[in-house]
Amino acid sequence: MTTAHAEAVNGTLPHEPEKATLEGRNKVLAFWLFLGGEAVLFGTLFATFLALRNQTNEGPSANELFHLPLVAAATFLLLVSSLTSVFAIQAMHRNRPALLRSWLLVTVVLGAAFLGLEIYEFSEYVRHEEFGMTTSAFSSAFYTLVGFHGAHVAFGILWISVLIGQLVRKGLTVVTAPKIYVSAMYWHFIDVVWVFIFTVVYLLGKVG
Amino acid sequence: MDWLTTVDHKKIAILYLWAGGLFFGIGGLEAILIRIQLIKPMNTFLDAQTFNELITMHGTTMIFLGVMPVIFALMNAVIPLQIGARDVAFPFLNALGFWTFLFGGILLNLSWIMGGAPDAGWTSYTPLSTTTYSATHGVDFYTIGLQIAGLGTLIGGINFLATIITMRAPGMSYMRMPMFAWTTFITSAIILFAFPAITVGLVLLTFDRILGANFFEVGGGGNPVLWQHIFWIFGHPEVYILILPAFGIISEVIPTFARKRLFGYSSMVFATILIAFLGFMVWAHHMFTTGLGPVANALFSVSTMLIAVPTGIKIFNWLFTMWGGQVRFTTPNLFAVGFIPTFTMGGVTGVMLASAPADFQFHDTYFVVAHFHYVIVGGLVLGLFAGLHYWWPKMFGRMLGEGLGKWTFWTFIIGFHMTFFVQHFLGLMGMQRRVFTYLPNQQFDLLNLISTIGAGLMGVGMLFFLANIFLTSRKPADAANDPWEDGRTLEWTIPSPPPEYNFKQTPLVRGIDAFWKEKTAGHKGMTPSEPVGSIHMPSATILPFLMSVGIFIAGLGFMFSRDTFSSEALSFLFNNYIVTGLGLLITFGSMLMRSLYDDHGWHIEPEELEGR
Ligand code: HEM
Numbered sequence: 071m072t073t074a075h076a077e078a079v080n081g082t083l084p085h086e087p088e089k090a091t092l093e094g095r096n097k098v099l100a101f102w103l104f105l106g107g108e109a110v111l112f113g114t115l116f117a118t119f120l121a122l123r124n125q126t127n128e129g130p131s132a133n134e135l136f137h138l139p140l141v142a143a144a145t146f147l148l149l150v151s152s153l154t155s156v157f158a159i160q161a162m163h164r165n166r167p168a169l170l171r172s173w174l175l176v177t178v179v180l181g182a183a184f185l186g187l188e189i190y191e192f193s194e195y196v197r198h199e200e201f202g203m204t205t206s207a208f209s210s211a212f213y214t215l216v217g218f219h220g221a222h223v224a225f226g227i228l229w230i231s232v233l234i235g236q237l238v239r240k241g242l243t244v245v246t247a248p249k250i251y252v253s254a255m256y257w258h259f260i261d262v263v264w265v266f267i268f269t270v271v272y273l274l275g276k277v278g
Numbered sequence: 279m280d281w282l283t284t285v286d287h288k289k290i291a292i293l294y295l296w297a298g299g300l301f302f303g304i305g306g307l308e309a310i311l312i313r314i315q316l317i318k319p320m321n322t323f324l325d326a327q328t329f330n331e332l333i334t335m336h337g338t339t340m341i342f343l344g345v346m347p348v349i350f351a352l353m354n355a356v357i358p359l360q361i362g363a364r365d366v367a368f369p370f371l372n373a374l375g376f377w378t379f380l381f382g383g384i385l386l387n388l389s390w391i392m393g394g395a396p397d398a399g400w401t402s403y404t405p406l407s408t409t410t411y412s413a414t415h416g417v418d419f420y421t422i423g424l425q426i427a428g429l430g431t432l433i434g435g436i437n438f439l440a441t442i443i444t445m446r447a448p449g450m451s452y453m454r455m456p457m458f459a460w461t462t463f464i465t466s467a468i469i470l471f472a473f474p475a476i477t478v479g480l481v482l483l484t485f486d487r488i489l490g491a492n493f494f495e496v497g498g499g500g501n502p503v504l505w506q507h508i509f510w511i512f513g514h515p516e517v518y519i520l521i522l523p524a525f526g527i528i529s530e531v532i533p534t535f536a537r538k539r540l541f542g543y544s545s546m547v548f549a550t551i552l553i554a555f556l557g558f559m560v561w562a563h564h565m566f567t568t569g570l571g572p573v574a575n576a577l578f579s580v581s582t583m584l585i586a587v588p589t590g591i592k593i594f595n596w597l598f599t600m601w602g603g604q605v606r607f608t609t610p611n612l613f614a615v616g617f618i619p620t621f622t623m624g625g626v627t628g629v630m631l632a633s634a635p636a637d638f639q640f641h642d643t644y645f646v647v648a649h650f651h652y653v654i655v656g657g658l659v660l661g662l663f664a665g666l667h668y669w670w671p672k673m674f675g676r677m678l679g680e681g682l683g684k685w686t687f688w689t690f691i692i693g694f695h696m697t698f699f700v701q702h703f704l705g706l707m708g709m710q711r712r713v714f715t716y717l718p719n720q721q722f723d724l725l726n727l728i729s730t731i732g733a734g735l736m737g738v739g740m741l742f743f744l745a746n747i748f749l750t751s752r753k754p755a756d757a758a759n760d761p762w763e764d765g766r767t768l769e770w771t772i773p774s775p776p777p778e779y780n781f782k783q784t785p786l787v788r789g790i791d792a793f794w795k796e797k798t799a800g801h802k803g804m805t806p807s808e809p810v811g812s813i814h815m816p817s818a819t820i821l822p823f824l825m826s827v828g829i830f831i832a833g834l835g836f837m838f839s840r841d842t843f844s845s846e847a848l849s850f851l852f853n854n855y856i857v858t859g860l861g862l863l864i865t866f867g868s869m870l871m872r873s874l875y876d877d878h879g880w881h882i883e884p885e886e887l888e889g890r
């Protein structure tokens with residue numbers, strides 16, 4: 071640990087700086103565990119949604135509601151943002167903090183664009199389709215599942231923005247590297263969840 | 279102040295112990311009140327509403343706020359020592375877990391003075407728990423209080439998983455870990471995979487109640503049975519979260535006082551894993567009567583009965599450990615040995631309940647109450663008493679008195695069997711649970727009287743325990759490193775209580791029961807695995823406390839966000855989510871502080887170590 075610190079101070083960052091210290095390794099491990107718990111969380115939300123998705127209570131059904139082009143655009147944005155966060159980690163492993171910061175910034179912007187589309191989508195449903203939280207069991211399940219994911223995206227945006235700030239202030243060290251690595255894991259995770267949402271909520275809603 | 283900012287696992291253990299003890303006392307008093315109401319037929323000591331609130335709060339408090347924190351207290355006090363670590367993997371999160379648990383518990387109990395406690399049972403079944411039938415804020419206190427407390431538990435679980443995976447001393451492979459470390463490990467894994475389910479369930483119920491969502495509202499297309507599924511997908515694993523640590527404690531105490539190694543160590547490990555795995559497959563045995571159909575009922579019956587196999591393995595291993603050993607009946611060992619038959623009885627009634635056709639008769643009668651108290655009190659609580667008496671000198675540096683300890687044991691266990699043994703028969707004769715009174719001349723009267731007297735006797739046992747703690751606390755803290763003299767594991771190699779850094783030098787582990795192995799080789803202590811060096815310690819911080827206060831405020835704010843208050847200003851603050859926002863601001867602000875300012879910690883230098 072002390073050697074890793076010395077290296078960081080001398081500006082020679084180890085190859086995988088996120089795993090250079092015990093603290094860093096612990097953080098990565100614990101984050102994997104945390105994602106396991108998150109998987110159960112979303113799994114339960116998906117199960118709830120599947121159980122209730124046809125209970126429209128004479129309100130709009132999935133088929134009437136969804137416009138796939140909009141959702142496809144959002145999906146595209148989020149998938150690309152996952153790719154840019156991979157580029158960010160690669161930049162980190164090549165010890166190029168400036169490049170790392172730029173890729174993180176792109177990721178955040180793409181995430182914010184996704185979130186904007188989602189907010190637009192929700193507000194359309196509420197204003198023009200009379201489809202709110204209280205409309206039906208389907209609407210409750212829809213807003214809760216998709217909204218939970220949206221809240222995760224929002225949190226990710228804030229988190230990565232704070233990390234960009236830290237990079238500016240403290241640079242890339244064995245302390246900041248694990249945080250960035252872990253936030254990238256988080257970002258991939260919510261991306262994967264979105265793939266499921268796209269399939270189970272939107273595609274299945276259009277056909278089933 | 280020191281206690282508010284500590285990140286030392288040994289101090290956090292003591293915090294968990296006091297907080298858990300306090301809630302356990304509250305839950306116990308609630309139990310006594312329930313029993314007084316049931317002492318005779320047509321009693322008017324409590325009205326029906328109060329009775330419902332009391333059983334709900336008793337069950338909820340006992341499970342989430344009483345025994346869970348005491349389990350966490352023992353894990354915190356012992357696990358880092360048993361695996362030869364200087365601390366847990368995440369001291370900061372450890373403190374955060376405690377404070378969120380505490381504030382969740384406080385929030386739940388505030389319901390008594392803020393408009394009525396929850397009254398829909400600890401299971402909060404819908405539709406009973408929806409606003410239609412539970413119009414006060416009671417159930418909101420339940421959903422939001424448990425949500426916050428559950429967060430703390432989840433954090434604790436992740437912390438212990440990481441600690442056990444990465445912080446073991448050199449030489450301590452998984453198959454050399456003490457059983458308590460193993461059961462903590464598996465318990466934490468169950469927490470990780472079970473608690474998110476109840477998180478979601480509580481969110482859905484909160485949304486139904488506060489935002490008018492329709493998850494469980496039949497009128498809006500919802501499905502009340504969905505709640506039962508979600509609740510029990512969490513709820514059944516939860517009972518293993520409770521009992522596995524007790525199994526671990528018993529597996530430490532019995533070998534120590536039999537002066538023999540645990541019989542069938544690897545089968546114990548295997549059985550623990552199997553129980554945890556099967557524990558996720560059986561949730562619908564709580565729902566046989568909801569009409570799942572014969573196929574589902576049969577499957578869940580069989581999977582439930584399967585759990586008896588690994589559990590039986592454990593029972594026999596404990597018996598074989600004592601067989602031929604030089605058994606000493608100290609107080610911890612009395613509790614451990616008392617555990618075996620008592621828990622077995624609870625297991626047997628569990629297998630009876632697992633038979634779906636029979637369960638149609640037992641369901642919601644006192645037979646069920648007797649069953650789960652045999653496993654929870656006769657299993658877990660006896661295990662916790664064993665563990666507390668056993669590790670008390672390690673935690674506090676003082677031995678609890680043996681004389682009072684034995685009085686505690688005998689009054690508690692006799693009172694326990696008096697209270698709950700007769701309830702099997704009450705249930706079989708048709709006495710319903712969760713009903714505030716009963717009619718005379720159904721042959722319920724005498725058995726209920728016995729049950730209430732037994733409950734009083736358990737209360738007396740608790741008083742003996744408290745007296746023992748009090749008297750002990752006035753004695754000098756002079757417990758030896760290895761006060762039971764036959765300690766087998768690493769925690770007994772260091773002073774009682776341990777210094778803040780635990781091990782001056784990380785020990786080298788050469789086998790199962792590492793300390794015992796060195797003793798039999800004629801050594802006085804462990805061989806160190808490193809030279810004496812500077813020790814890095816994490817700094818104390820107030821942030822975990824602040825973050826929990828923030829969540830607490832946010833929870834209260836959200837709960838009352840749809841209320842009209844007599845004062846305009848209050849209504850404004852709550853209805854516009856300003857209170858909620860303020861709470862979240864405190865929490866996220868503290869998180870930000872934590873993220874921006876690195877904790878460099880501090881060092882204890884070798885010279886200082888020599889001085890101590
Ligand atoms: C220490 C002595 C205890 C006594 C005398 C006692 C007594 C009772 C009584 C009379 C009931 C109400 C039964 C009904 O009407 O349905 C009850 C329910 C319950 N008890 Fe206990 N209890 C004790 C300890 C515990 C402990 C330690 C736990 C758990 C850790 C526990 C968990 C529960 C639960 C979950 C319920 C069900 C509550 C509900 O129906 O929602 N009890 N207990």
Ligand SMILES: [Cu+2]
Pocket residue numbers: 513514517560561563564
């Ligand atoms: Cu169960």
